[in-house]
Each structure stands twice: as structure tokens, then as C-alpha cells.
Amino acid sequence: MQELPILPTTSVGSFPKPDYLKRARTQAYKGEIRERKLRELEEKATKEWIHFQEEIGIDILVDGEMYRGDMVTFFAETLKGFEVSGLVRSYGNRYYRKPVVVDEIKRAKPMTVEWFQFAQRLTKRPVKGMLTGPYTIMDWSFNEYYADRRELVLALAEVIHEEALDLEKAGARYIQIDEPAVSVRPEELPLAIEAMGIVTKGLKAKTLTHICYGDFEKIYPGMLDIPVDQIDLELSNSNFNLLELFRKYPFTKEIGLGVVDVHSHALETKDQVKGRIKKALEVFRPEQIYVDPDCGLKTREVQEAKDKLRVVVEATKEVRKELLSH
Amino acid sequence: MLRITVVSHYPKIGDTFEEQLLRRSLAQFDRKEIDLAKLEAVKDEVTRTVIEEQIDAGIEVVTDGEIRWDDAVTYLAGKIKGFSLTGLLRYFDTNTFYRQPVCEGALTSPQEGLVVKDFQFANTMSSVPLKALLTGPFTLAKLSRNKHYESTEEFGIKLAGILGEEIKLLEQAGATIVQFDEPALLNFKEEFPLFKKIWAKLAQSFPDHVETVLFLNFGNLEGVYPKILELPFTTLGLDFTTASANRKILCRADRAVPNDQAANRRSTDRRRANFSKKLLAGIIDARNTKMETEEEIRKRLEELLQIVSAEDLSVCPSHGLEYLPRESARRKLANLSKVVREFREAKVKV
Numbered sequence: 001m002q003e004l005p006i007l008p009t010t011s012v013g014s015f016p017k018p019d020y021l022k023r024a025r026t027q028a029y030k031g032e033i034r035e036r037k038l039r040e041l042e043e044k045a046t047k048e049w050i051h052f053q054e055e056i057g058i059d060i061l062v063d064g065e066m067y068r069g070d071m072v073t074f075f076a077e078t079l080k081g082f083e084v085s086g087l088v089r090s091y092g093n094r095y096y097r098k099p100v101v102v103d104e105i106k107r108a109k110p111m112t113v114e115w116f117q118f119a120q121r122l123t124k125r126p127v128k129g130m131l132t133g134p135y136t137i138m139d140w141s142f143n144e145y146y147a148d149r150r151e152l153v154l155a156l157a158e159v160i161h162e163e164a165l166d167l168e169k170a171g172a173r174y175i176q177i178d179e180p181a182v183s184v185r186p187e188e189l190p191l192a193i194e195a196m197g198i199v200t201k202g203l204k205a206k207t208l209t210h211i212c213y214g215d216f217e218k219i220y221p222g223m224l225d226i227p228v229d230q231i232d233l234e235l236s237n238s239n240f241n242l243l244e245l246f247r248k249y250p251f252t253k254e255i256g257l258g259v260v261d262v263h264s265h266a267l268e269t270k271d272q273v274k275g276r277i278k279k280a281l282e283v284f285r286p287e288q289i290y291v292d293p294d295c296g297l298k299t300r301e302v303q304e305a306k307d308k309l310r311v312v313v314e315a316t317k318e319v320r321k322e323l324l325s326h
Numbered sequence: 327m328l329r330i331t332v333v334s335h336y337p338k339i340g341d342t343f344e345e346q347l348l349r350r351s352l353a354q355f356d357r358k359e360i361d362l363a364k365l366e367a368v369k370d371e372v373t374r375t376v377i378e379e380q381i382d383a384g385i386e387v388v389t390d391g392e393i394r395w396d397d398a399v400t401y402l403a404g405k406i407k408g409f410s411l412t413g414l415l416r417y418f419d420t421n422t423f424y425r426q427p428v429c430e431g432a433l434t435s436p437q438e439g440l441v442v443k444d445f446q447f448a449n450t451m452s453s454v455p456l457k458a459l460l461t462g463p464f465t466l467a468k469l470s471r472n473k474h475y476e477s478t479e480e481f482g483i484k485l486a487g488i489l490g491e492e493i494k495l496l497e498q499a500g501a502t503i504v505q506f507d508e509p510a511l512l513n514f515k516e517e518f519p520l521f522k523k524i525w526a527k528l529a530q531s532f533p534d535h536v537e538t539v540l541f542l543n544f545g546n547l548e549g550v551y552p553k554i555l556e557l558p559f560t561t562l563g564l565d566f567t568t569a570s571a572n573r574k575i576l577c578r579a580d581r582a583v584p585n586d587q588a589a590n591r592r593s594t595d596r597r598r599a600n601f602s603k604k605l606l607a608g609i610i611d612a613r614n615t616k617m618e619t620e621e622e623i624r625k626r627l628e629e630l631l632q633i634v635s636a637e638d639l640s641v642c643p644s645h646g647l648e649y650l651p652r653e654s655a656r657r658k659l660a661n662l663s664k665v666v667r668e669f670r671e672a673k674v675k676v
Binding site for chain 2: 085086087088089090091092093095098100140142143144184185
């Protein structure tokens with residue numbers, strides 16, 4: 001595999017599903033097409049995304065999660081011990097089904113390894129192994145089995161650890177364990193840290209975690225104790241205000257630098273993104289920085305997502321050139 | 327004695343086709359397939375259904391389920407002139423969101439009030455007492471952005487004035503219990519002095535014969551107890567499930583000597599004397615589908631009776647029920663009501 005350049009580019013995990021796959025998922029849910037047909041289309045979409053990432057020159061690839069619905073529900077559906085609840089409301093007229101822990105949690109078989117291998121075979125560039133962290137799975141589930149939140153999160157940490165080991169065995173050099181829920185209850189940060197310690201124990205792969213929904217002020221600098229090599233943050237949608245915080249207490253890990261807003265249709269210009277990277281370079285050493293979008297892109301249209309990824313890569317390449325010419 | 331009640335919202339939809347009427351109608355309204363009058367009629371119908379469901383489950387003081395409310399602040403702020411509504415923010419530590427109100431000008435309440443019409447309608451639909459619900463002025467102020475008033479204090483006091491007018495209208499409409507949700511207090515405890523000022527203003531409008539409930543969840547009382555008792559309201563509502571510290575804080579005054587019945591009685595008397603309000607206790611967890619056992623509920627009731635007498639105690643879920651699927655909410659309420667009724671009957675016999 002090739003050496004990574006300075007300021008490697010990557011993405012946070014999910015990409016939008018093409019229309020043919022969205023349709024197929026609905027049809028599969030209604031029993032109108034077979035699992036095998038759906039799988040074929042998931043593979044087709046994965047291939048398209050891998051090729052697109054190669055084509056525009058992203059350095060660390062993701063499989064785009066074409067086979068996952070929701071980042072927690074996917075694991076809840078695959079692990080033993082979970083059921084799915086009736087509908088609950090998130091806001092307005094939007095409802096979702098929440099996982100319910102009803103029995104001891106066990107991993108019957110690897111959950112993401114086959115897809116990782118499928119994606120990695122398509123490219124010479126490294127593909128990240130993508131997992132959801134135990135704290136987030138716990139926080140987004142009902143718990144009818146374990147005595148309390150702590151017991152549940154520690155049980156989840158064990159099975160996510162097994163999955164991470166299997167990903168590493170399958171060749172993953174980067175393993176990302178997303179914990180978007182970590183910023184919500186600052187008082188539980190130590191629990192999230194303990195659980196992540198179990199997940200990443202003994203891994204030789206580079207480990208990262210993505211955190212969002214940002215009240216980062218409340219968990220910083222404490223979150224630097226999360227036992228991973230890199231923390232990936234959304235910075236664009238808060239106008240990079242966090243940098244002030246990092247000026248006060250140095251950021252001691254590698255940073256995944258979110259430079260485009262995934263919640264907005266508006267496409268950032270190359271100069272805007274370059275400006276953001278340069279602003280970050282005032283606070284971080286170049287070797288600390290990995291450049292990516294704020295968060296998973298699955299809620300954008302396919303074309304919007306591609307445009308955003310392209311501008312991330314183009315802006316990074318130019319900043320890289322400027323850095324090297326100095 | 328030992329009334330069985332609920333707080334704030336009730337799940338708007340369930341898992342059956344019939345129970346999803348509101349969701350469908352909102353989508354149809356968005357597509358302009360039905361008009362506002364039709365949508366309002368659906369909201370009335372769903373309100374009537376959820377009142378019936380609460381009564382069927384054995385609830386003795388019901389609510390309108392806040393079927394018209396999107397969240398704790400949008401519905402009220404949307405009716406107050408001077409507010410505009412902006413982006414979505416997370417509501418405390420839940421996976422639900424609210425639209426942040428921004429105060430852009432002087433605030434004025436509509437003449438017809440904020441929730442009075444809803445209360446009147448729901449009240450006629452209910453065969454048991456129905457309590458009126460409002461979000462408190464402090465929480466409204468803290469969850470909004472104030473661009474108009476000089477200070478948060480001025481802003482909060484203005485809101486207290488508006489909600490004070492509302493409670494008078496509610497009384498005229500026949501309300502006997504009005505609950506104010508103030509979860510923000512337990513998340514901004516250092517602002518207790520401000521909370522106190524805002525509530526002093528609010529209390530100026532409290533009618534004599536209305537039971538006023540201050541409901542506090544999303545946190546525990548540490549740091550604001552016992553001084554919270556100095557405020558002028560009838561009933562203090564608290565979560566005794568996820569905020570388990572509340573029990574310890576209210577019982578801390580002095581501990582009973584084990585196996586000494588006389589000492590036990592004396593300390594119960596003292597604790598009851600110390601707690602000078604009525605108590606509304608959330609004793610089933612409205613944020614988890616796990617069903618409480620009979621023993622758990624009975625144990626909590628026994629503990630609460632060390633703090634207040636059965637006459638001064640009401641019980642409810644820890645939060646509104648919208649964090650649960652509707653089926654689970656129904657089962658939880660039925661369970662609560664069954665166990666509390668049996669407990670009550672056993673007490674009366676003794």
C-alpha cells in the first residue's frame with residue numbers, strides 16, 4: 001500500500017444510497033425482491049463509491065455503508081440480545097424504531113468484516129473498518145435486560161472489541177469507532193472512556209472515533225483521554241469556533257478535521273475549505289491533521305455528496321502544495 | 327389520597343394504522359391534501375383518544391397529552407408575538423429536538439391565551455380531572471435566545487407575566503391544577519436566584535384555589551434543596567427513577583435508627599414537617615421500556631410516605647411518555663395504576 005501524504009483525506013463513514021438501492025431496500029422490506037438481489041445492488045453501489053473515491057484521490061477510503069440503515073440499528077439487528085421497539089418521535093412528524101436490549105448481548109458472527117474485505121479487495125488504498133461505539137449503542141437503545149447503563153455499555157464494549165479484532169485480522173489498518181452520543185452527558189464521559197478502553201485494547205491498527213452534536217466545551221479537554229489515536233470532529237457547522245478552545249488546552253491527539261458542513265445543501269468553495277484548513281494549521285501541527293467532511297454524508301443527495309468530497313480533496317491538495325513549497 | 331396522574335406529553339402515534347392518524351394527516355397537510363380545519367379536527371380526535379387511553383389505564387388526573395405541541399417550547403413561543411423560531415437543538419440529554427425560539431421584539435400574548443382553548447376542549451372530553459400544562463418561564467427563557475430585552479432577568483420576568491395571565495385565564499376556564507415544567511432549573515442550578523425572582527413574578531398571578539405544580543426533571547435537587555421550598559407553589563414534582571439522588575436528598579434531614587420503631591416514627595414526622603409542600607413523584611421510568619416490578623413500585627411508595635402523607639402524595643411517570651412507544655406507555659401506566667390501587671386499598675384496611 002502506498003505511503004500517505006501529509007494532510008491525508010478521508011470521510012466519516014456513510015454516503016448517500018443511490019436511488020436504485022433506496023428503491024430496492026423498500027422492495028426487500030416488503031418482500032418484493034430477494035435478499036440476494038438486494039445484496040447485488042449493495043455491492044454495485046459500494047463499487048461505485050470506492051471507484052469514485054479513488055478517482056478523486058481520497059487517501060483513506062470507506063465502504064460508504066450501503067448495507068446499513070441506521071448506525072445503531074445495524075448493529076442491534078446483527079447482534080443477539082436485541083429487539084426493535086415501536087415508533088418513537090424524534091421531532092416534528094419524524095419517528096424511528098429504537099433498539100431494545102432484551103437478553104444477554106452476544107456476537108454470533110462478525111458483522112462488518114465481509115463488507116470490509118469486499119471493499120478492500122476493490123482498491124489498493126486503505127479502507128477503514130467502521131464501527132459504532134458501545135456508549136452510543138447503549139445511549140440510543142432501551143435497556144430491559146442489564147441492571148444499569150454501565151453494565152450494558154461494558155457488555156457492548158466486549159462485542160465491539162471482538163469485531164475490531166476481526167477487522168484487524170482481516171487487514172484493517174484504520175478502525176473507526178463512532179461515538180456521537182458522547183458529548184450529550186458530560187458526567188458519563190468516564191464511562192465512555194472506560195468502554196472505549198475495552199474496545200481498543202491490544203489493537204495495532206490506528207484507532208479513531210468520531211464525535212458530533214457538539215457541546216464539546218463540556219467534555220474538553222477530558223475527551224482527550226478517550227483511548228484512540230485520533231478524534232474526528234465536526235468543525236464547519238460551528239464556524240470553527242472550537243479552535244479557540246484548542247488554543248487554550250492543546251489537542252494532544254491526531255484530529256479528523258471536518259471542513260464541509262454535511263447538513264447544508266450549499267456547496268463550500270475551494271477557497272472556503274482552504275481557509276478552514278489553514279485556520280486549523282494555526283492550532284495543529286500538519287502531521288496531526290486528517291481532512292474530511294463534518295460527518296457522514298448519507299443525508300445529502302448523491303451529487304451533493306460527491307461535490308462536497310471533491311472540494312475537500314481539491315482544497316487539501318492545494319494546501320499540501322503550499323506547505324511543501326515553504 | 328395517593329392520586330395517580332401523568333405529566334406533560336403522551337405518544338402521538340402508535341403502531342397500528344388507526345393509531346397513526348395524526349402522522350398521516352400531518353403528511354397530508356404538508357402535501358396540501360387536507361386543509362387546516364381538517365388537521366385541527368384530527369388533533370381534537372387524537373386528544374380525545376389519548377384522554378380515553380389514560381382513563382382506561384386507571385389515571386385519575388389526566389392531561390391533554392400535548393398532542394398539539396411539537397416540543398416543550400415551540401408551541402407556546404409560536405403563539406407569543408415577538409418570538410421567531412429557528413434551528414433544531416437537542417432537548418437536554420434526549421434524542422429529541424426542539425426549535426429554538428428567538429425573541430426579536432417586545433413579547434405579547436394573544437388575547438385568547440396560549441392553551442386555554444385546548445384546555446377547555448380537552449376538559450369537556452374527560453370524565454376525570456384534567457390538569458393544564460405549561461412550560462415554566464425560566465425554562466422558556468433558558469431554551470430561547472433573547473435579542474430584545476436587556477437581561478435574562480427582564481426577559482424571564484416578561485415571560486412570567488405572560489404565563490401569569492395564562493393561569494388566570496385557565497382558572498376562569500375551570501382549571502383546578504396547573505403544572506409548570508421547569509427542567510432547565512436542574513441544569514442551571516447556579517441560576518437559582520434568577521429562578522426565584524422569575525417565580526416570584528409568576529406567583530403574583532396564582533389564583534387561590536388552583537393547585538400549582540412545579541415539575542422538575544432531567545436532573546436532581548442537589549444544590550437547590552431545601553431552598554426550593556421557599557417558593558410559592560403547592561406541589562413539587564420530581565423524578566425518583568433516573569434521578570435516584572432525589573430520594574436521598576429528601577430523606578437526608580435525619581436518618582432513622584434501624585429497628586427502633588419510635589425513632590423511626592419520630593424521624594418520619596420530622597421529615598414530613600420539613601417537606602412543606604405536596605409531592606408529585608415520578609416513580610416509573612418514562613425513558614425506558616423495562617417494566618417496573620410490583621415490589622419496586624411498592625418500595626418506592628413506602629419510601630415516599632416517609633416524606634409526605636398519603637393525602638399529600640401523587641404519583642406519575644418520571645417524564646412525559648413520548649420517549650416510549652405508545653404500547654409501552656399504555657402498559658406502564660396500567661402497571662402503575664394497578665400496583666398503586668392495590669397498595670392504597672391495603673393501606674386503608676390497615
